Amino acid sequence: MKILVTGGAGYIGSHTVLALIEAGHEPIVVDNFCNSSEKSLKAVSRLAGKDVPCYRVDIRDREGLEKVFAEHTFDACIHFAGLKCVPESTRLPLKYYENNLAGSLTLFGVMAEHHCKNIIFSSSATVYGDPAIIPITEACPKGVTTNAYGETKSMLERILTDIQKADPEWNVVLLRYFNPIGAHRSGEIGEQPNGIPNNLMPYVTQVAVGKRECLSVYGNDYDTHDGTGVRDYIHVCDLADGHVKALSAIQKGCGTVVYNLGTGTGYSVLDVVKAFEKATGVSVPYAVRERRAGDIATCYSDPTKAERELGWKAKYNLEDMCRDAWRWQKNHPNGFDD
Numbered sequence: 001m002k003i004l005v006t007g008g009a010g011y012i013g014s015h016t017v018l019a020l021i022e023a024g025h026e027p028i029v030v031d032n033f034c035n036s037s038e039k040s041l042k043a044v045s046r047l048a049g050k051d052v053p054c055y056r057v058d059i060r061d062r063e064g065l066e067k068v069f070a071e072h073t074f075d076a077c078i079h080f081a082g083l084k085c086v087p088e089s090t091r092l093p094l095k096y097y098e099n100n101l102a103g104s105l106t107l108f109g110v111m112a113e114h115h116c117k118n119i120i121f122s123s124s125a126t127v128y129g130d131p132a133i134i135p136i137t138e139a140c141p142k143g144v145t146t147n148a149y150g151e152t153k154s155m156l157e158r159i160l161t162d163i164q165k166a167d168p169e170w171n172v173v174l175l176r177y178f179n180p181i182g183a184h185r186s187g188e189i190g191e192q193p194n195g196i197p198n199n200l201m202p203y204v205t206q207v208a209v210g211k212r213e214c215l216s217v218y219g220n221d222y223d224t225h226d227g228t229g230v231r232d233y234i235h236v237c238d239l240a241d242g243h244v245k246a247l248s249a250i251q252k253g254c255g256t257v258v259y260n261l262g263t264g265t266g267y268s269v270l271d272v273v274k275a276f277e278k279a280t281g282v283s284v285p286y287a288v289r290e291r292r293a294g295d296i297a298t299c300y301s302d303p304t305k306a307e308r309e310l311g312w313k314a315k316y317n318l319e320d321m322c323r324d325a326w327r328w329q330k331n332h333p334n335g336f337d338d
Ligand code: NAD
Pocket: 006, 007, 008, 009, 010, 011, 012, 013, 030, 031, 032, 033, 034, 035, 036, 037, 057, 058, 059, 060, 079, 080, 081, 082, 083, 084, 099, 103, 122, 123, 124, 125, 177, 178, 179, 180
């Protein structure tokens, strides 16, 4: 299939573009590079042995998108483009609503105009809020989001659902990611956070490589097996494969459908530190600090719907994720700049 990949130069996008090429699809990337580098796509091209066509276009730019659609007939769109930093979204909500909502609305309008009505959307476990059921199934009611970023995900899910209800020619796959970490096994593509990382794994790898002194563990008094927060970490390559498998739902004509993409296993912050040290032999000094505002104790998926309906199941374990995250960090201490 010929697939428009918005945000395809980013962390999850670049791994997915590679997986799409390996599965025989033809991805075309649109990205404004506000949180990525053209170098990620160069690395993908080298790994795939094939050029990745890419347009430097902002999804809020209708004319720019029109030009891309005038040059290609797309079978589907995988929509990654968006801003994703939770604390920044609390400081700058307008920036998030403008980029993520206005950008997506422009994209959906241009897609409809060009009769491209198949979309896979990057949603997040954040839409469950403090989850009513653990492990979280797709039937778990959506919760109250605690930040503007999470609200854009929840609203875009609703917007796409409404669009599909009004026009059943649309097929909408809402993928709720749990916590993507790790990198491609080559160590040539991976996550490049700007400034101080907010998320656990990039902070761990930066401590391990000597860029930061000590990991702050945000709270050890949660109601979990060791008191630290529990999450469902998923290897980014498994996540990428989930997108390739989700295309089969679109091909069958799925209407609107939601899938959790997680492993189904929850690990605490200290489990991650231990697994990282075991997988890499590098120690990670840490200190316990106050809880971080907005964090919940436990969040992990029941991923069986994706296995049953898409034939998708995560293959990599936590040690694989740590080993691959470390290889990327070690090979590229400054991301794509070295
Ligand atoms: P990322 O920042 O690495 O990738 C996003 C890409 O979108 C970047 O290349 C960025 O330059 C581009 N982009 C942003 N705004 C744009 C715009 N207006 N026009 C064109 N391009 C634009 O992030 P990621 O981790 O790869 O996440 C991809 C998607 O998955 C995002 O929508 C994110 O919200 C969602 N998601 C991520 C996580 C996570 O933990 N990484 C979890 C759940 C959901």
